[in-house]
Amino acid sequence: MSKAKLRSLGALCAAGAVVFGLAACGTGSSSGGSSKTSGGIKIGPGVNASTKTISLGVLTPLSGPVAGPIGIPLTAGQQTYWKAVNASGGIDGWKVQLVERDTKYDPQTQVTQFNQISNQVAFIGESLGSPTTAAIQPMLDQLKMVTGAAAQDSKFVTDPVMAVIGTPYAVDVANALDYLVAQKGLKSAKIGIIYQDDAYGQDGLRGYNAGLSTYHFNNVAEATYKVTDTDFTGQVQKMKSAGAQYVVLTAIPSAAAAIVGTAASEGYTPTWIFQGPAWSEFLMSANGLPSGKPTPVAKALAGHVWVLGYQAQWGDMSAPGMAKFLADTKTYAPTQIPDYYYMYGYAEAKVEAAIISKAIANKDLTRQGFLNAKLNLGTVDEGGLIPPVTYTSTPGPAARETAISVVDPATPGFLKLIRPYFEGAAAKSLTF
Amino acid sequence: MSAVAVSRRRGHRVKGRTVLLALIVIGAVLLPFALNAYWLSTAVFVVIAAIGAVGLGVLTGYAGQISLGHAFFLAVGAYTAAVLGGNDHLTAAIWLPAAGIVAGLCGAIVGPTALRLRGLYLAIVTIGLVFIGQHVWFNVPAISGGPGGRAFPPVQFGSFNFGVGQQMTLGGVVIDHNGLYYYLSLLLLALAMLYVFNLQRTRVGRAMQAVRERELPAAVLGVNLARTKVSAFVISSFMAGVSGALYASFLSFVIPDQWSLLLSIQYVAAIIVGGIGTVWGPVLGSLVIFALPSILTSLFPQTSAGGVPIDDITSIAYGVLIIVFFVAEPRGLVGLGSRLAGLARLIGARRRPPRSRIQETQPIEGEEAT
Numbered sequence: 001m002s003k004a005k006l007r008s009l010g011a012l013c014a015a016g017a018v019v020f021g022l023a024a025c026g027t028g029s030s031s032g033g034s035s036k037t038s039g040g041i042k043i044g045p046g047v048n049a050s051t052k053t054i055s056l057g058v059l060t061p062l063s064g065p066v067a068g069p070i071g072i073p074l075t076a077g078q079q080t081y082w083k084a085v086n087a088s089g090g091i092d093g094w095k096v097q098l099v100e101r102d103t104k105y106d107p108q109t110q111v112t113q114f115n116q117i118s119n120q121v122a123f124i125g126e127s128l129g130s131p132t133t134a135a136i137q138p139m140l141d142q143l144k145m146v147t148g149a150a151a152q153d154s155k156f157v158t159d160p161v162m163a164v165i166g167t168p169y170a171v172d173v174a175n176a177l178d179y180l181v182a183q184k185g186l187k188s189a190k191i192g193i194i195y196q197d198d199a200y201g202q203d204g205l206r207g208y209n210a211g212l213s214t215y216h217f218n219n220v221a222e223a224t225y226k227v228t229d230t231d232f233t234g235q236v237q238k239m240k241s242a243g244a245q246y247v248v249l250t251a252i253p254s255a256a257a258a259i260v261g262t263a264a265s266e267g268y269t270p271t272w273i274f275q276g277p278a279w280s281e282f283l284m285s286a287n288g289l290p291s292g293k294p295t296p297v298a299k300a301l302a303g304h305v306w307v308l309g310y311q312a313q314w315g316d317m318s319a320p321g322m323a324k325f326l327a328d329t330k331t332y333a334p335t336q337i338p339d340y341y342y343m344y345g346y347a348e349a350k351v352e353a354a355i356i357s358k359a360i361a362n363k364d365l366t367r368q369g370f371l372n373a374k375l376n377l378g379t380v381d382e383g384g385l386i387p388p389v390t391y392t393s394t395p396g397p398a399a400r401e402t403a404i405s406v407v408d409p410a411t412p413g414f415l416k417l418i419r420p421y422f423e424g425a426a427a428k429s430l431t432f
Numbered sequence: 433m434s435a436v437a438v439s440r441r442r443g444h445r446v447k448g449r450t451v452l453l454a455l456i457v458i459g460a461v462l463l464p465f466a467l468n469a470y471w472l473s474t475a476v477f478v479v480i481a482a483i484g485a486v487g488l489g490v491l492t493g494y495a496g497q498i499s500l501g502h503a504f505f506l507a508v509g510a511y512t513a514a515v516l517g518g519n520d521h522l523t524a525a526i527w528l529p530a531a532g533i534v535a536g537l538c539g540a541i542v543g544p545t546a547l548r549l550r551g552l553y554l555a556i557v558t559i560g561l562v563f564i565g566q567h568v569w570f571n572v573p574a575i576s577g578g579p580g581g582r583a584f585p586p587v588q589f590g591s592f593n594f595g596v597g598q599q600m601t602l603g604g605v606v607i608d609h610n611g612l613y614y615y616l617s618l619l620l621l622a623l624a625m626l627y628v629f630n631l632q633r634t635r636v637g638r639a640m641q642a643v644r645e646r647e648l649p650a651a652v653l654g655v656n657l658a659r660t661k662v663s664a665f666v667i668s669s670f671m672a673g674v675s676g677a678l679y680a681s682f683l684s685f686v687i688p689d690q691w692s693l694l695l696s697i698q699y700v701a702a703i704i705v706g707g708i709g710t711v712w713g714p715v716l717g718s719l720v721i722f723a724l725p726s727i728l729t730s731l732f733p734q735t736s737a738g739g740v741p742i743d744d745i746t747s748i749a750y751g752v753l754i755i756v757f758f759v760a761e762p763r764g765l766v767g768l769g770s771r772l773a774g775l776a777r778l779i780g781a782r783r784r785p786p787r788s789r790i791q792e793t794q795p796i797e798g799e800e801a802t
Contacts, residue, residue: 138684142596201579202578
């Protein structure tokens, strides 16, 4: 007994000594990454001057439930773009390679994986997800690493290091309400919203409320669900009994399909307004193509669903960048089916190529150099795949435009455009 | 068995154990210099989790109270840290202990339910805690940031900052952000283990073990059931609170979804795999359970071109480990260790002239499974 006491006392003393010793030392800021100069160009981490290669990190779910519908196609889109760039001689002779790591859409895994690659990459080409990206945000800020955040949350667009493309969720919903109330003049239409109980859903709701205070429409019901829910009878019943004719769905595809299916089985068929991430071509057929076996909800979706988005229709040749996009896809990802996350990844890589190009022109390939390039990028033409992306030193959303499509079983990709890009008054009123 | 033989053998074992302990401590202290950032941050998560697991070890391992509510206490600790450190900008010297104290108080409130419920019924009530907690975290943005989650403050004592990008130079050796968290967690883990090591030999600790074995005889022997169970809950929740606060602080951003039932189950799995009712069990178990995903991820790297579904493998591995250990070695990794040590002694004894072999194979401190 006395031995144990003695031992514990000793350990406590030692521990105390260590703590006080350390406290006396204090800490200091580490110098953020060493930089060298090679051939008149400043070189930072992840940039190899001898092979003229720039490495970009990709932190994305490659396993788990988010991988199949989002993580894998989005990354494939990025790969296609970079393969095409590298094959055509690179950006001013510089090749780009991706360092991919699986995050499983789990913040803890995201942190460990980021730690593993942070010294090997110039910046993060893709960080998918809101909670995951938020977990590494302090490190990104500290290391001044430009990050292609594949998350449409309003909160990322104000961080200088975050290169977010596309239109924030809130702006999409606000624009949809503009189309409904201001453009179609449905002032007395009964409108409701079902949103996911997380950051994504909150952002959709923010746009809904902005629309409400701008257009004063007839808001009849609001319902929420948890991402793990499988039964949506309560939410559907709420909309049905309130008599909602238009229902905004800020949801994920599995929930959206279940909600529409539940409503259809009860004979309730309002017009559903899907937030972009609620949509997936796999809701319509088993293989995501019009030729595939239709899913049980395909009938309920056809004609009754609008999809909000900022992306061009797959195969819409009126977009000047579509031909190149399809050609690249055919060459480098021949098995890729029409998929909007794939297109998103491609468009995201295109912005990053512009950042790299500007950094090369500035002869500064350090992290600070890439950040400076991003903050002074100006407007990048996306060839109509998505609205033009604008980055300036005052961060804000890259775009505030939305296009609306209707689900059509006959169209490749199942979406037929009914309203091209526009920006409504409520969208303008949203501040970031 | 003669007293002399026992004490001689104990002396032998104590010496062996001291050497082993010294090796482990030296290894743990030098570990950061052998690891890259990926493995070091994994190690930080493991050590932080081990603090919580040691806490659960007190409640389930020593006092025999099955709890699936550990995630709730981890969350209480984390959000205490967030409110005091993040909203009120207090030093970690305040919020770190406070995280433990507030979680401990919650444990004291919940503890009395264990007086009326036992075994599975208690487990179900504690599951309820997780869901009540999640309901609160999802709906009180002032504490948790709402469904979207919130940022957590880095550990900071005056000029001593553990935040990202901070580093400490000690005689030419640079310890970065990960290393700082590692040593802090390691220190706290050592203190927690030392506390439990001593606790099990005190009056309270022995009372807990008596309650675990059988409540009625324990009560007849004069053990105060109420006090014993509540104190087990308080000690366990305190450690969970500290662990949760450190975890959230190191992760820097947490969504309420993370404090789920699965997290509780991981902790239960850790103490089962490691060895119930031992000091080292929860630590070894944490090493297996919380490092497993990282190990599998690095063994089977995923690419967008395809690969092995790690998520599924990890879940399957948890299940298989729990079943295998329950069936084959209910005393967990610690039991496996002592079995190996026994085997080694047996072989050693065979070489030497035979002594009383029966004594050699008898476990001395091994506990029966509960």
